[in-house]
Amino acid sequence: MLYVNYTNLYENCNVGIKKKILAQCSTFMKKFGTVYYTMFAGQTMYLFYEDKILEKEFALTRKMCNEAIAKWIVKYHIKRLYIRYALSDMFFLDFLEELKKMSIKSVLEFPTIPYDGEGGIIRPIEDKYYREQLHKYINCCTTYANFETVFGIPCITLVNGVDIEEQKKKEYRKKDGTVVLLAVASLAKWHGYERVIQGMKNYISEGGERNIIFNIAGFGGQLNYYKSIVDEYKLSEHVIFHGQLSGAELDAVYDDSDIAVGSLGFYKINLRSGSPIKLGEYCARGIPFVYGYDDISFREPPYFSYQVSNDATPLDMEKVLDFYDMMYDGKNFIKDMRQYALSNLTWDAILQPVIDYLS
Template identity: 35%
Template sequence: MDVVLMTFVDFEDTQSSGFVKKIEGQAKAFRYFGCKVALAYYRKDLYCIDLPDGKTICRYANSTNRILYRRTAYQSIEDYLKSRKSTDLLFIRSLYCDFQLITFLKKIRKYVNKIVLEIVTYPFDGEIKRNIRYAFKEYKFKRVFIEIIKYVAYLLSRNFLKFYVDYIVVYGNSDKYIWKIPSITLDNGIDTENIRKRIPKNLKSNKIVMLGVAGLRDVHGYDRVIKGIANYYKKYNNKPEVDVEFRIVGIGIELPRLQELVKKLDVENYVKFLGFKSGNELDDEYDNADVAVSALALHRIGLKEGSPLKLREYCAKGIPFIYAYEEKNLDENVPFALKLEANDSDIDIDQIVDFSMRCRSIDNITDIIRQYAEENYEWKVQIGKLLKTLGVI
């Protein structure tokens, strides 16, 4: 089976490292089932296609103009599909829909047997509305105008998808049809072979280390943890029996707000911003942490259900974690996950301390979590579901 995996991710952008891992994991899973995969992506000012025979073809993309930048991707894939005459599956990873996408689909439909559109966030409406509100608050009126235009284009163009797309893939959503197109619900996956299991080093310490790893946005809800830590130290007059530290790895739009909040609440000694980390440096953070922080504020963009990739990575690492949304592919009774309320309330740090201590008392807790990831979150499992729906396996 010939598969073209089309993305709009810049593989050299450090903030996209999580997305890159996901995409490479998907490609590897397709190959596991015998598919010949052409993987398409940006590399700074180039749009590249890694061909099944090991060769790579690239085309210059003008990154200073968003429309021309995306047009290069569409033209590159159109030319590639035309040269092949027929391709079994085009799998498109898209953040949203616009008329550029519709025009592209109309042009290439006759060259592809099946088209599957992966919607990264669904429903997307809440995220766009929130972007508009943020731009208003910061007096970025040009940005407000752009976001409104984007939203209108999204609302209008999505009605045309049903003429060209065979299936829509979504994560953590159970709707059978989306925009009158059959949907396939998958879970975000991981490739555990490429994720080193952590080696816990903090099991006997009288200190709990919380770790958040993300491209920082308000949907992660790290402000809830920061406020909770301020309450915790105030409650115990800065002398709790168990110290708590929150270490944040990552950069992003939310970083300045979080830094300002930490300073305002006077918790600089307990909240550390570490910037971007990868490789051995990131592994060390996991080894020295007790509990990881998954998404705590998906409700801010109107989502009740979710399937964040980071939770799967935490599982593969073998670290206990907290989260605050409906996670369908996670048994709420597992001892290594703590579900919190999906609202803007401050996190109860005493609850986190108790949870962490319980996890420390479980023998081989790291292996238990890792095994759960291997059995439930591997990309091979998720892509297998997709190919089964398509009638391939």
């Protein structure tokens, strides 16, 4: 089997994508044996197996990328493809048509649907025109939102999987009168953490007496914006920017926080639902969370989650504190959260319908 990916998995901004692709490959390997994957960087298409480069081909254009992949499909006797979608053009359709002629069973994954509001789409008209023809060559797609079909292709809804082993179980933080919020993210506009900062400002200005701290672990495009409003609202003693953390440092921040914050700005990219990996990671760690969209990993919002509106409203901190009080009343929610993640959020469980289709 071959997992077709056109992004550079070695770029810092693609760390999450790489993790996800390797985890998906690992699940496919359990069923189909050898699973290769591709990536593109520096005008070169690479073929990998277990993190080692097997082949590389100069590829100046998308067409040349697909020609390299087609060559490897023949050379390595590939029978199944899982393709991570990277926009449509005429040459991508030609590639899919060729796969169909070769009787290769293929599944197309749309990492985000709809994606029209996202940045980085250089030729949207070209994609909009050609994506409507994908259904002629592809009979099954996947995405992380509730759709029966996408561009006329029958769709399997996925949620983002979590590696339970990698997510260290959180320790309960000793109660000390302070409520500590935590966001671990790449700080993009759809995270919408200004809603938390504005909510804290409102809470304090309205005479709120409890001490609230907001830990932000991550680095990204919105960092300077968040810093500027923290300065403007004079909240620098309440909002702590930790930068990007990993390993023991990240574990320590989780242990030292009470409530995690998921995405609160999906409305900015015209999304109502999705399955970003972060809530799954919060769940596996065992930290209750607040989020602001319909998360398909948690169709019936469990008791350890608190869903707020998907708009620009500042968070109502009184309600967040009520949620904190409800969670930290002595119940052992960490155990429940770990169990929920094990039963619902592993890739083996999530990809089973895809494996059934490809079998």
